[in-house]
Amino acid sequence: xxxKMCTKCRTEWKSRDEFLNSYDIELLGYQADCDQVTEGILLxxxxxPGCESSFGIKMRYFIDLYxxxxxxxxxxxxxxxxKICLNISESARCEANCDQHFVAEIASIIRNWKxxxxxxxxxxxxxxxx
Numbered sequence: 001x002x003x004k005m006c007t008k009c010r011t012e013w014k015s016r017d018e019f020l021n022s023y024d025i026e027l028l029g030y031q032a033d034c035d036q037v038t039e040g041i042l043l044x045x046x047x048x049p050g051c052e053s054s055f056g057i058k059m060r061y062f063i064d065l066y067x068x069x070x071x072x073x074x075x076x077x078x079x080x081x082x083k084i085c086l087n088i089s090e091s092a093r094c095e096a097n098c099d100q101h102f103v104a105e106i107a108s109i110i111r112n113w114k115x116x117x118x119x120x121x122x123x124x125x126x127x128x129x130x
Contacts, residue, residue, distance in 0.1 A: 003061075006046045008053035016061060020113045024048050027110050030103055031056065037070065037099050038063050042110075065109045066102045 003013045013019035026045040033039040041056035063070075 004055075004057060006051060006053055007055045009046065009048060009051040011046065011048070011051070020110060021115050023115060023118065027107060028054060030059075030107065032100060032103070033059075034100075037102075040103065042107075059103070059106070062106050062110070063102075065106050068102065068105070070102050071099050 001014065003015050003019055005012050013022065019025060024047050026047055028043040028045050031041040031043065033041075038058075038060040040059040042059060042062060043054060043056050046053050046055070
């Protein structure tokens with residue numbers, strides 16, 4: 001089974017772990033789906049010379065990384081929402097526990113993913129972190 005194929009260079013990742021273990025992948029952002037929170041899209045760069053493409057993967061393929069329960073409801077109507085969770089590069093934690101809160105947590109898990117040590121012959125793209 002195939003997890004993802006790069007839309008430009010056709011590199012294949014057979015599993016999510018293989019994808020997250022790649023030193024050539026960088027998490028860029030998140031496109032929310034406010035109606036179906038697990039259908040938002042995580043955006044990635046494939047940082048390989050000659051490729052440098054960007055592509056999205058639905059949040060539902062990463063949702064099991066979140067250790068908590070996804071809350072229901074929005075907090076923005078009460079003014080409590082600062083939309084921190086929708087800016088995945090933000091390191092601050094949001095105190096408003098709404099249905100998008102898990103996004104920042106999953107982004108943090110992906111950015112801090114423990115990758116295996118590189119083989120000496122492995123290509124180095126110049127970017128070691130997401």
